[in-house]
Amino acid sequence: xxxxxxxxxxxxxxxxxxxxxxxxxxxxxxxxxxxxxxxxxxxxxxxxxxxxxxxxxxxxxxxxxxxxxxxxxxxxxxxxxxxxxxxxxxxxxxxxxxxxxxxxxxxxxxxxxxxxxxxxxxxxxxxxxxxxxxxxxxxxxxxxxxxxxxxxxxxxxxxxx
Numbered sequence: 001x002x003x004x005x006x007x008x009x010x011x012x013x014x015x016x017x018x019x020x021x022x023x024x025x026x027x028x029x030x031x032x033x034x035x036x037x038x039x040x041x042x043x044x045x046x047x048x049x050x051x052x053x054x055x056x057x058x059x060x061x062x063x064x065x066x067x068x069x070x071x072x073x074x075x076x077x078x079x080x081x082x083x084x085x086x087x088x089x090x091x092x093x094x095x096x097x098x099x100x101x102x103x104x105x106x107x108x109x110x111x112x113x114x115x116x117x118x119x120x121x122x123x124x125x126x127x128x129x130x131x132x133x134x135x136x137x138x139x140x141x142x143x144x145x146x147x148x149x150x151x152x153x154x155x156x157x158x159x160x161x
Contacts, residue, residue, distance in 0.1 A: 005034055006043035013037065016100075020161040024095030028052045039085075047082050047122070049089060055126035057089035060143070062119045074114045079140060083108055083152035086124030086138040091156040094129035098161050101134065106154040112147065119143040124152075132158050 007013050014036050019027060030036050032052050042048055047061025059082060067078040084106055095101050114120070124138040133155060140150040 004042070004048040005037045007037040007040050016161070019100060020098050023097045024092040024099075024101070025052075025054055026097075028057070028089055028092055041081060042085065045078060045081050047085065047120075049085075052089065052093065054093050055090060055129070057086050057093065057124045059086050059089075059122045060119065061122070062117055063114060065116050068116060072116075074116060076108065076110060079110055079114070079150045080106075080108045080152075082120070082122045083124075083138045083140055083150060084154070086122040086140075087136045087152055087154040088124075088156065090124035090126050090136045090138070091129075091134040091154065094126055094134050095158055099158050100161055101156045101158050104133075104155045104157050106152060108150060108152045110150045112149055114140075114142075114149045120149065134158065 029052055032049055047059050050060050051058035061082055063074040063078050067075050069075045091101055120140055121143050122138055122140045124136050126134055126136045128135040136154050138152045139148055141148055
């Protein structure tokens with residue numbers, strides 16, 4: 001696995017012309033290979049892309065104490081950010097050259113409390129990819145216990161550049 005690099009300022013990110021010159025799968029493969037930096041949020045929230053293929057994205061990470069709510073539990077926003085990334089990146093792999101996508105909606109279901117520091121794996125899989133929409137589902141599991149901690153789903157729209 002290539003050591004993840006992350007954008008630290010807007011200028012670090014590839015421009016729209018670069019994005020539109022590649023398919024979504026090519027773009028995601030380049031990011032995984034370290035040719036483009038990952039988004040700052042992944043570094044901030046301690047998760048990283050570890051696998052990418054057509055219709056599938058896998059992230060690993062672990063919540064730390066900084067991501068807890070006032071009761072000491074992992075904040076639902078952490079689950080949401082990781083699942084949204086797995087869903088969005090899986091969807092991105094279906095975007096043709098010359099197009100881009102955005103999320104129309106996404107939903108998160110938290111099944112159980114995630115212990116602070118637990119290593120997770122979030123796997124996003126495309127269920128449908130048409131001319132203008134992509135539907136994907138994701139699951140967030142503990143890497144050591146295999147338990148499902150949350151699931152998510154999304155609908156994305158593909159737009160011509």
